[in-house]
Amino acid sequence: MKNFYKTISQRLILSILILISCVFLTGLSIAPEKVPVPQAEPSVSEPPPPPPEPEPPPDGAVIDHPLPEDxxxxxxxxxxxxxxxxEYACDCAGYCDGWPAAMDPELLEKIETLRCYFDQPIIITSGVRCERRNAEVGGIENSWHLSGHAADLYCPGVPYDEVARAARELGLGVIEYPDQQFDHVEIWSQKV
Known part of the structure; x- marks a missing residue:
């Protein structure tokens, strides 16, 4: 019986050594050796070139806005x-109860139609705003967000100008923000 346990112990130890060797060798073959590349030292007399000015994205460009966190x-x-x-409530830091004005039902209906047109999520980044929140985000003094007649939105994966075109076809007023890749939509006829 002693020989039986000795044989099992030896085989177990041998199996573990083989397994460890395989893992070690596999790790060596997967990760290629990195050889440092010598780089020339920058010249002290020559200043580095200034970084290029950022250009606004061309029409049709899509910034990959994330979906809201799960x-x-x-x-x-x-x-x-x-x-x-x-999704339309004021996102201020508690200056108001979230509803300084009611959202325009026609605007809500047209944004829903826009969502159905693209058959994918539309993300509302700003709906109704209280005056203090409007000032914080740089909104104009008489912004239509203050009266619930405007919303800022984007559709992940869809160029902002395509969203703007579809919104205009639905009769919405649209201001495009190409640098930030979102659109401001509003109901012009309902301004109070």
Whole structure:
């Protein structure tokens, strides 16, 4: 019986050594050796060239805006089939109750139609705003966000100018922000 346990112990130790050797050798073959590349030292008399000026993205460019962090909340009152009312609420740091004005029902309907047109999420980055939040984000004094007649939005993966074109076809007023790749949409006829 002693020989039996001795044989099993030897085989177990041998198996472990083979396994460790395989893992070690596999690691060596996967990670190629990095050889430092000598670099010339920069000349002291020559200043580095200035960085190029950033150019606004061309029409049709898409900045990969992220979707909101998971989990996406689905409880609360709905503004439409795909949007919660909270998505339109003022995102200030507690200066107001989130609803300094009601959202225009026609705007909510047209944004829902826009979402259905692209058949993918539309992200509302700003809906109604209180005056203090509007000032913080650099909104104009009589912004239509203050009265619930405007929203800023984007559609991940869809160029902002395509979203703007579709919004205009729905009768929305649109201001495009190419540098930030989003659109401001508003109901012009309902301004109070």
């Amino acid at each position: 989990p996406i909340l689905t409880n609360g009152p709905w503004a439409s089939a795909h949007f919660l009312m909270d």
